[in-house]
Amino acid sequence: MSEVREYFFEDLPYRLVRSARRKRLGLVLAQSGVEVRIPQRCAARHGHQFLQENIQWVRAQLLAANQRAAQVPQYRFEFGEHFPWLGKMRPLERASNRGGAAITEEAIHLYTLSPTPTAQQLQGALQRLYQREALALLTEKSQCLAEQLDLQFSTLRIRRTKSKWGHCSIRGDLQYNWLVCLAPEPVVDYLVAHEVSHLRHHNHGRDFWLLVQSVCPRYKELRRWLRDNGHRLTV
Numbered sequence: 001m002s003e004v005r006e007y008f009f010e011d012l013p014y015r016l017v018r019s020a021r022r023k024r025l026g027l028v029l030a031q032s033g034v035e036v037r038i039p040q041r042c043a044a045r046h047g048h049q050f051l052q053e054n055i056q057w058v059r060a061q062l063l064a065a066n067q068r069a070a071q072v073p074q075y076r077f078e079f080g081e082h083f084p085w086l087g088k089m090r091p092l093e094r095a096s097n098r099g100g101a102a103i104t105e106e107a108i109h110l111y112t113l114s115p116t117p118t119a120q121q122l123q124g125a126l127q128r129l130y131q132r133e134a135l136a137l138l139t140e141k142s143q144c145l146a147e148q149l150d151l152q153f154s155t156l157r158i159r160r161t162k163s164k165w166g167h168c169s170i171r172g173d174l175q176y177n178w179l180v181c182l183a184p185e186p187v188v189d190y191l192v193a194h195e196v197s198h199l200r201h202h203n204h205g206r207d208f209w210l211l212v213q214s215v216c217p218r219y220k221e222l223r224r225w226l227r228d229n230g231h232r233l234t235v
Contacts, residue, residue, distance in 0.1 A: 005044075009051055012058070016047045025050045029061050068231050075235065077119040083108055083126065083235055085133075087184030092126070103133050126235065134158055134178035141192045142174055145215060151199040165226060166191050168198035182233040183226065190222035 003018040014034040025047060028035045038047040051058065075081055082089040085103050095101045095111040102109050112125050135158050146153055154171055158178040167175040174195050180188055193216035201208035212219050 007048065009055065014051060016044060027054055027058060029065060034058055071232055072234060073232060077122040084182040086181060086188065101129055130181065130235065131158060131178050134181040137181060138176050138192065141189065142196055145192055145196045146199065149196065151196060153199055165230065166195040168195045170202055172199055179233045182235065186218065187222050187226055190216050190219050193219065
């Protein structure tokens with residue numbers, strides 16, 4: 001069980017979170033705001049002092065978080081708006097039938113049951129199209145690279161995860177965040193190289209990175225791009 005109380009330091013609201021599991025003081029920038037986490041038997045004054053001693057770090061982190069949030073694109077979910085796919089902005093156009101829904105070099109062709117869909121309906125339909133296209137693309141790329149490296153994976157799934165772009169289980173199951181397909185294609189190729197390489201090396205040791213580099217020589221640059229720009233990949 002955790003005990004939570006709210007306080008202010010100057011103009012900064014924060015929460016003091018007391019937990020029996022915690023062994024030392026810590027600062028966390030959660031979605032709900034700044035949290036000072038302290039052990040169960042720790043006096044509250046130590047938590048307040050810990051925040052004050054680290055207030056410059058907290059403010060710098062909050063500023064960086066606000067700057068990143070301002071970089072997240074805001075789309076109008078309507079036909080004619082442009083959306084990204086493999087790093088290129090494409091106009092959203094209406095498909096005349098369900099079979100015409102597809103992402104091409106020229107446009108994103110979307111079919112909707114309603115002739116006048118709401119923004120929410122259009123967003124949902126667009127996300128489903130993205131997921132379908134991403135699953136096909138990531139499956140194809142993963143199969144090609146696995147065959148090239150004489151490897152096999154068991155299953156491949158896509159999800160919209162909060163923190164991870166990809167995952168490879170010890171059983172050989174691959175999972176990708178489908179939003180990566182909004183990034184330039186070389187970034188997608190890096191992520192595939194990363195996860196498929198885990199089929200051979202289930203760690204991030206030297207041999208793993210050498211294998212990644214052998215199939216994706218620019219992996220450091222592309223990894224950095226995903227780290228610095230991943231928050232922009234949303235729809």
